[in-house]
Each structure stands twice: as C-alpha cells, then as structure tokens.
Amino acid sequence: MVDLNDVALFINVVKAGSFAEAGRRLGLPANTASRRVQALEGELGARLMQRSTRRLVLTDAGQRLFSQCSEQLEAVTQSALEVAEGNATPSGKVRVAAPADFFQMLSVELVNEFLLANPRVRLEFILSDARADLLGEGIDVAFRIGKQIEPNLHARQIGWVDVGLVASPDYIEAHGKPESLADLSEHDCIAAPTNMAGYTTWRLDGPGGVREIGVRGRFHVNSVQSQIRAALGGLGIALLPISAVREDLQAGRLMRILPDYGIRRVGLYFVFLERRQLPRAVSAFIEYAMAKIIESGMIDPLTPVKQAPA
Template identity: 55%
Template sequence: MPDLNDVALFVNVVRAGSFAEAARRLGIPPNTASRHIRQLEEGLGLRLMQRSTRRLSLTEAGETFYARCADQVEALAQAADELSDKSGLPRGRVRVAAPADFINLTDTMAWVSEFLAIYPDVRLEFLLSDLRADLIGEAIDVAFRGGKTLEPTLIARPLVHYRLTLVASPAYLAARGTPDSVDALANHDCISQPQPAGRTLWRIDGPEGASEVHVSGRFRASTMKAQLDAALAHLGIALLPTLVTARYIGAGKLIEVLPGHGVEGFGFYLVYSSRRQLPRAVGAFIDFAIKALTAQGWIDVAARSHHGTQAPISV
C-alpha cells in the first residue's frame, strides 16, 4: 500500500506543475519531493510522471492515478481542517479564474466586498485572463467561463445564455453608412481580435443560414472591454455579446447592425472540477456569486431553469 503522504505530495506536485513550486508551497526541499515521488512510483510499479528540464507531464497511468486520488486527498485535507476548526465557518483561500474584463463589465467589487465582510476568514484570489485556465494545473477552485463548449469533466452552473451581434455607434454609421449585407462588412472598419495575418474571418448566422466574411479595421484589441470602448468611440463595427451591449443599445449609444444576424449558442457559466467534498469556502463563494449575479440580472430565465444542475454539462 502506498504511503498516503507520498500520494498527497503527488497531488500537490501535479497541481503546482513542478517539483520546485510544490516544494515551495509545502516548505520542503525540491530533491525531497522528487525522492518521495520516485518512492511512490517504485511502490506502485508504475511511471507516473515524465520529467524534463522544461516541464513536467503525467503519463497515462499518472493521469488515471491522479483522477482516482485527488478528490480523496482533498477530502482528507478538508476533514482535518474541519476538525481543527470547531466553528464550522468557511475559511481559507478560494482561487477564482475569470475573463480579463469580468470585473470591469460586472459590479463584481460590490458583492465581493460584501462576501468578504460576511466571511472574514476567507481569502479570494482572482486570476483575470482571456486564456482558458487549467483548473487542476493552476489549482483553480472556481472559474467563470463563456463560450459554446466546456470540458465534459467540469461541473457547470449556467448563468446566462447569449449571442453575439454586430454593433456600431450612430456617429460611425452616419459617417460610413450602414452595411446592408454580411459581405458589405468587408468594406468597413471592423473591430476584432489581433490576428497575425491581419484579417479576421467572421462566421455570421442569419435568416438564410451562415455566412463568412473576412474583415479588417484600423483598430484591434485582445479584450472585449477594449473592443466595446472602441465601438463607443466610433472606431468601427464590433461583434460583441448581447449581455454587454444591451445597455448601450438601450441608451442609443450603439446601434445593432444587420438585425437578425449574429453568432448563436453562447453561454456563460460558473464551473468547478468536483462536486464532492467541496471546501466550505468554495461552496459559500459559489452560492453567493450566483445570488449576486442573479440580483444584477446576469442569470436569465433559461439558465435559471438549470440552476440546480449537478451533472456535468457539455454545450
């Protein structure tokens, strides 16, 4: 039977991504961590990790072993925490991954401040990036994630369903004219993600089906907030989520271009990697975030109908 301390160390190494980082977090020398993992492999008669000077990766056996033991190690750690904390209150760190513009596009700080006031022993770490976070590799507890597809291994709580539509400011359209077809977008300044080739391919759904058009423009930006600001500053036509443009369309600051055209089938989700033995702090954060976003109008009727879903959702 393997040493449970070695199994726990193995889980920590996987989550940290390296022996050095795991050793730093645990306060032990890196060579000690490496030696214990070798002992674990020898005891199991399996190679769990491929080591190189640049990176560490799991073998097929290592992936299987990690999937089987990670939850159990987490449950043991949580049980120890709960036994040592008789109050039963949420405590500890919660690491949250979210898109780079999440805090700018929602009133996040108001409800985060309220959450931390209610749970003074909880610490929050937000990792903001438009790159999709590796929940296991980066030790992420909860992630806010948008898109059409999710990893089937994740537990997903739907927040809102949305589509992308074409928008521009009244001043831009007055100066450049309003396109009357998807093909006409090629003759306009279009705001999109930077591309090495200089042109972006937009696939647009419309009443007559899907169309493709290569677009370009004088301004590109890697974040949604910057693209929104550029559209508001009359720099061109942007393809943006309805959940961030609706208020500006309602205020007359943006106009929907080619109504009935857009990109369908997007969702915004709160995801986490396991529904078993969730630490109290993580569970408290999930429940509080959903209530807060509901109050802000971020959870629509379609999503609310799935609110209690506890099985993985693949969309």
C-alpha cells in the same frame, strides 16, 4: 503492495505544483516527498511525472492516476473536515481566473461586500483573456465563456448571453449600413487582435445556419468593455453581448446591424477541478458571484426571473 499514503502524497504534489510546496503543506522535507513518489513509480512500474527545475508535468499514466484517485481522496478529506469542523465558516485563499473585464460584471464593491461577510477568506484574481490552466496555475475557480470546457473540469452555468452586431449612428451615417453579411468585409469591424493574415473570422448563426465571414478593421482590442467604447466612439461595427449594450441600444447610442445574424445563447460558467464537494470558501464565492452577476442584468439567467406583482 502500493502504499495508499504515497498515492495521497502524489495527488497533493500535483495539486501543490511542486515537491517543495507539497512538503511545506504536509510538514515533509521536499526530498522525502520526492523519494516517496519515486518509490510509488517503482511499485506501479510507470513514470508518473516529468521533473524539471521549473515545474512538474504529468505523464499519461500520472494523469490517469490523478484523475481516478483525486475524487476519492477529496471525498475522504472533505468528510473528515466536516466531522472535525462541524459548521465552520468559509476560510482560506481562493484563486480566481477571469477575463480582464470581469470586474464589470462583479464590481470591486461587491467583492468587498463578500470579503466583509467572510472575514477568513482571501481572494486572488488572475485577470487575463488568455485561458488559464487550472491545474498548472493553482487556480481554484475560473470564469468561462462558451461551450469549450476542458474535459477534466466541472462547470456550473451562470446564464446565457446573445451576441449581436452593433454600431453607432455616427458610423452608419458616415459609412452606410451593411445590407448583407458579405457587406461586412467592406466595413471597419472592431474585434479581438487578428491573426497574421490581418483578418478575424466571425462565425454567426443566421437564417441559413452558421455562416463564416472574414472581417477587417483599424481598431482591435481583446476587451469587451473597450470594444463597447470603441463602437460608441464610431470606430466600427462590433460583435458584442446584447445584454451588455442594452441601455446603449435603448438610448439610441448604438443600433443593431443585420439583426438576423449573431451568436445565440452563449453560456457563461464557473469551472473547477474538484468533482464533488468544493472547499467552503470556493463554493461560497461561486454562489455569491453567480447571484450578483445575474442581478447585474448583464447576462440572461438560466430561467426567467419572475417579476413581482404590481
């Protein structure tokens, strides 16, 4: 008969990322934890993970067992914690993965405000435009842009952004204004670093549906804020969130290019692994960050914000 304690140990090993870390958290020697997981594999007749000196990699059987059992273990653990802790305040470490420009949306000052209000919480930010592996990197919550959410993750949508083409008046005066999508291939376009062929493909919504256009340029950078500064500096045409450049458009520092083309209603999300109740520290951070990001005006909320009567 399968020992459910060994199943729980296996789930904790996966979440911890190693037998040593799981043993440290549970008060077990690492070799004891490894031996018990091996015994579980023997009972199930299936290898659950591939072991190496650097990391543990789940097999298909291991991934199925983790996906099917982690939810139940989390629910039982959370129920026990609620009984034991009552109305305990958020505490513990929260690891957050987000793009390099994340602090433009949630400023360090606002992060400090959260920490002052939650003195038992510690925050670790992993800022990179590369997509984080939540399970492999021990991430509690990640910020995602776009519809491509991994099937093992659960998402809370913050809001939307519309993405459009913009350029500075100086660039347009020097290079002319494109009159059609095909004209973009003759212009310097500011984008993320290119593929080996030296061009970037933009997929844009337009009057006739989605169109693809290959663009080139002499300045590429994988940071939205750097792309904004480059567009303001006249380096080319950029594809940017309209809410992030709204003030520049209103002030005339930037202008819309081919306004019928862009990317409509791109979702912004916080994603996480747990299916039901998150640790209090994680849920507190998500609620706070969502509210402050919406207040920043850099994204469009899911529902229109009601204006106070004059």
